[in-house]
Amino acid sequence: MAQARKAAPRAASAKTKIPQLDWSEAQPAAVVLISGPEAFLADRATQAIRAALLEVNSDLEVHDVDAASYTAGELFTIASPSLFAEPRLIRVEGVEKCSDAFLEDTKRYVAEPADGTTLVLRHAGGQRGKALLDLVRGGAGGGIEVVCAEVKKDQDRLAFVQAEFRRLGAQVTPGAARQLAAAFSGGIGELAGAIGQLVSDVGTRISEDQVSRATEGRVETNAFRVADAATAGRAADALVLLRQSFSTGTDPIPMLAALNMKVRAMARVYGAGGSGGQLAKELGMAPWQVDRALREVRGWREEDLARAIDLAAETEWRLKGGSRDPEYALEKYLLFVAKRGRV
Known part of the structure; x- marks a missing residue:
């Protein structure tokens, strides 16, 4: 069976003694804890583990267990050796909703996992089952944790x-x-x-x-076209695109979100020194995002950029019920950005 490679724990507590891997690094181990709320990535990780096991042995037995409806002894029955000793993959869903019987049996199981068996525990979040998670993270079963953050x-x-x-x-x-x-x-x-x-x-x-x-022409794509025109200083184009979007029934909220994302990026790079690569690392942005924000922030004064941030919050309030004319409120903010605060 493939062994989990060593990896530096990610945001691990002092009690975590097992490797914590990204979902893209998922691999078989005696016990695999797949934690975090992102269901799609968790499913990808589980598929990767199954594929890796099948590559080694096509006779793999796969068993699915619902932790919420689990009955006492079920895990040991599935994991018990068969006549032909086929390898097993036991996939457990809903550990965050598990029964008491599941908790008791699994804590016993991870103390001495069955040979040739991979136990995958899927926990989406919450306090239920925490004692089991702490046990696994503390090294019981010699497992790994695959983190699937949102x-x-x-x-x-x-x-x-x-x-x-x-x-x-x-x-x-x-x-x-x-x-x-x-x-x-x-x-x-x-x-x-x-x-x-x-x-x-x-x-x-x-x-x-x-x-x-x-x-x-999905709504969000149109929103970024409007935002691109505004931050490039093309006020007339931005206004035309905005009104065209309104005429097709576009919700103002995604438009505001796209514009705010670009304004925040400009505020982050404003006055910053260093190369684009250095700023990308320091600010946690992609290099192309830094380069674009640096281009778009040219011509802005610090006080006008600060006012844009304040106006963004004010516009959001107006769009969410604070005004009888939310479209006008967004137009006003859009023009402020397009004219770099000189209105």
């Missing part, structure tokens, strides 16, 4: 898009990656599906034009 930050979504294209052997321009991340702003499962379909339909070199055609 992918919600703009930078993390972009990183996922780029990694997904690499996984498929494809190349994507930075602008096209950003468009995709914006166009599919919901679950990353939908985003991954869109990337797979795009590569299948278009090929392995993806440009912004191809993404624009494929997304067919």
Whole structure:
């Protein structure tokens, strides 16, 4: 059976003694704890473990267990040696909702895992089952932990898009990656599906034009076109694009979110010294994001940029019920940004 390679713990507590791996590094071990709320990544990790085991032995037995409806003795029955000693993969879902019987049996099991068996414990979060998690993280069973944190930050979504294209052997321009991340702003499962379909339909070199055609004017993509025009100082173009979006029933909230993301990026790089690469590392941004923000912040005064941040919060309040004319409020903010505060 493949052994988990050593990895530096990620945000681990002092009690964590086992390797903590990213979802993309998932591999078999006697006990594998898959933790975190991102269900899509957890499923990817589980699939990777199953594939690795099947590659070694095609006779793999796979058993699925629901921790919430678990009955006493079930785990030991499944893990008990068979006549032909086939390797086993036991996948347990819903450990955060587990029964008392599951907790008791699994704590006993991880103290002495069965030979030739991989036990995968999926815990999405919460306090239920914490004693078991602490036991596994403390080294019982000699396992590993695969961390599937929620992918919600703009930078993390972009990183996922780029990694997904690499996984498929494809190349994507930075602008096209950003468009995709914006166009599919919901679950990353939908985003991954869109990337797979795009590569299948278009090929392995993806440009912004191809993404624009494929997304067919999704709301979030239009939002970034408006924001791009505003931060580039093209006030008339930005206003026309905004009103066109309103005429097709676009919600103002995604438009505001796209504009705010760019304004925040400008505020982060304003007055910063050093190369683009250095700033990217210091600010936790992609190098192309830093370069673009540095271009867009030219001509801004510090006091006007600070006012833009305040106006962003005020506009959000107006869009969420604080004004009878939210479209006008967004237009006002858009023009403030497009004219770099000189209104």
